[in-house]
Amino acid sequence: MAPSPGGLRSAKWFAGQDVPGFVHRSAMRASGFSRMAFEGRPIVGICNSWSEVVNCNMHFRGMADAVRRGVLAAGGFPLEFPTISLGEQLMKPTTMLFRNLMAMDVEESIRAYPFDSVVLLGGCDKTVPAQLMGAASADVPAIMLTGGPAAPAVFRGKQIGVGTDLWEYIDDVRAGRMSMADYEKLEAAAGPSRGHCPEMGTASTMATLVEGLGMTLPGTAAVPAMDSRRLQVAEECGARAVGLATEGLRPSHIMTAEAFDNAITLMLAVGGSTNAIVHLLAIAGRVGIPLHLDRFHELSARTPLVVNVRPAGEHLVEQVFHAGGIPAVMKAVEDLLHPDALTVTGKTVADNLPTTAATDTSVIAALDSPFQPPNGLAVVRGNLAPDGAVIKCSAASPELLVHQGPAVVFENMKDLMARFDDPDLDVSPDSVLVLRSAGPRGAPGMPEWGQLPIPSKLLRQGVTDMVRISDARMSGTAYGTCVLHVSPESAAGGPLGLVRDGDIISLDARAGRLDMLVSDDELTTRRTEFRPQPPHAIAARGYTAMYVDRVLQADRGCDFDFLVGRSQRPEDEPDAIFEGWVGGW
Structure with a gap:
């Protein structure tokens, strides 16, 4: 009624x-x-x-x-x-x-x-x-x-x-x-x-x-x-x-907090894009839900990959639809969801679930027979990413998830494009490619530059993957052993700006660690010499100037600091704005 x-x-x-x-x-x-x-x-x-x-x-x-x-x-x-x-x-x-x-x-x-x-x-x-x-x-x-x-x-x-x-x-x-x-x-x-x-x-x-x-x-x-x-x-x-x-x-x-848990679980179950992490953090901030990077790591530890779709699998989303769609995926991971969470149907998640499992288990698997085990996503921290970084393990090379190698540093995308195919570039399959000035402020806008290209001289040797680290994002369609969203970014004074060619970088995705093996004394010395650009030097006018001045870091969703939280509730809108004579006549 x-x-x-x-x-x-x-x-x-x-x-x-x-x-x-x-x-x-x-x-x-x-x-x-x-x-x-x-x-x-x-x-x-x-x-x-x-x-x-x-x-x-x-x-x-x-x-x-x-x-x-x-x-x-x-x-x-x-x-x-x-x-x-x-x-x-x-x-x-x-x-x-x-x-x-x-x-x-x-x-x-x-x-x-x-x-x-x-x-x-x-x-x-x-x-x-x-x-x-x-x-x-x-x-x-x-x-x-x-x-x-x-x-x-x-x-x-x-x-x-x-x-x-x-x-x-x-x-x-x-x-x-x-x-x-x-x-x-x-x-x-x-x-x-x-x-x-x-x-x-x-x-x-x-x-x-x-x-x-x-x-x-x-x-x-x-x-x-x-x-x-x-x-x-x-x-x-x-x-x-x-x-x-x-x-x-x-x-x-x-x-609600339960709804965000459900969304993260679903993201992990389908092998979803790391970009979704930034977006979910931002959306949660708008509704006042205290969502943090560590929650993604915690839920990853229990959630396997149950959907066989690219880039983590072999099929496309159309096959997921024909196998029962996202309701069938949610049915597969039902035991990991908050069933009482309310939805726009006016009913709960449990009320909306189908009664039967997926019609094609080659596309949507059961929870006890997944395509990949849990830990398809890792949040890594260390002296290179004090506020965290992320790596999509389900789309990475397993042998590179624990790796040490010398850094090959690119100052920005212009430097990368000028040198990555140089036949004289000092790089080997064990090298760790590092890109900085690609974060929310530094680029600006945190572009999808995180899947750094493999130098062509290594491609010709048959190298198909390397450890790559940046404060950028990566396309959800992409794959490879790419550590992304390093926070704080180099342009905000983050330690990614301190890395030098030849520094040994240590990644242990399983242990949640990302470090450069450089002494604290040396890092202190480098920090005194490091001068990131101030926001006004990156952009001096218009929307972009506001963006670089007020954007939050990746671990907080890259929203503007003044937009976190909701505006007045509809019922709290002042009646005064509807009263009196109306201008414009």
Whole structure:
């Protein structure tokens, strides 16, 4: 049963028989909507990140139309509004630089307009966490609808992912094992449809975690972008948004500490992207959940890999969908979840789980017969990463997870690009490649530079992996023994800035250690000589200047320090802003 008009947030705009009410209703009627269409109905905002420069999200117009049908069928009134959109391939220098900007856009749009609930449409990597961050801070009832994985590409008769397979082919070209003619054929085949990366890259990982957090309907994450069932679930999400509006079920009710545990467990079970760590930390900060890096390490110690999907496995997300989707994955790890956690369905995780296991155990395994044992992710600390760094063990070379070798240091990406293929570079298979000035402040924006390329002279010798360390991120589609998110970053005075060529670096992922074997006295001397650039020297104007000045480090999610926590709750919005004469006439 719908609440009385006075029980809706939008009633503050439209119910009053005063000048503000007149102006607000008049504005709606000027758009062609009669009072019958919107007055007294739950108003559902459709937050659309559609963009022609973001191929992952280009089908969102049709999805928004489907959401609209669901809202109308359930008795609500839909109003679509745009936000900025972040496209991983085309946006420079990195979408991560603009995640917080999009989160601000989403938050302020939700707070400022008369929405009783919101449907969030996101797909490409950073659009999903940005929308969740904004919705979490606004704390108006919200449900997420992700865009779905693209159709698999086919090259040389084999299904390929957008990134995971591409990295292998790039190395083949650099090593002389693949011709440029074949490389051009690969380019033509690589993007056969709209939708996000079809392997378990960051986009698919975040879509998965939205289900883990309980912020979408069960089964929505893995539905292929071009499958008609994606539009069907869009209708269902629109209808459910009306229910959320009438029930008052908000993100703060759903995204609890237990929900974050469930999401992390799911991330580990699917072999998800390390980028999700940064995003989950940021989202948790917005709802006031004290989530720390160590929690990822603790849950990794008990959670095996049960999904056989690239880059940690062999299949693509479409096969996960046909095997039962994310509900089947959650059923497989049911014993590791908090079953009483509430979801946007109004029911608990346990209520939403399927009654049967996955239909294809070659894709989704049982908990007692996983594809890889626990500890697929490690948080490492030491004198090189006092506040922590992460390594995705499930996508690394097992023999390199415990390793010592001499450092080959690159000052920044420009230095790396100038020297990594130099035949005179002093590097061997045992070397540890180190990149600094690639973190949140130093790059700026913490780009996906963490999968440092193997020098071509080593590729020609058959070397396919090395230990690589940076304060950067790595694409969720990537793989290799890469230590990422070193905190604090070098540009913030972190010890990564003290490393010199030839220093012995010691990694023990199993023991959670990352150290440079340099005496404390020598490090003290180097520290007195180290002068990181101040923020204003990195960026002097505009949004980027604000970013480098106020961004938190990776271990705190790279959010802005002034955005941690939610804004005023909807019920606490001051009535004074709706009273009196309205300016602008």
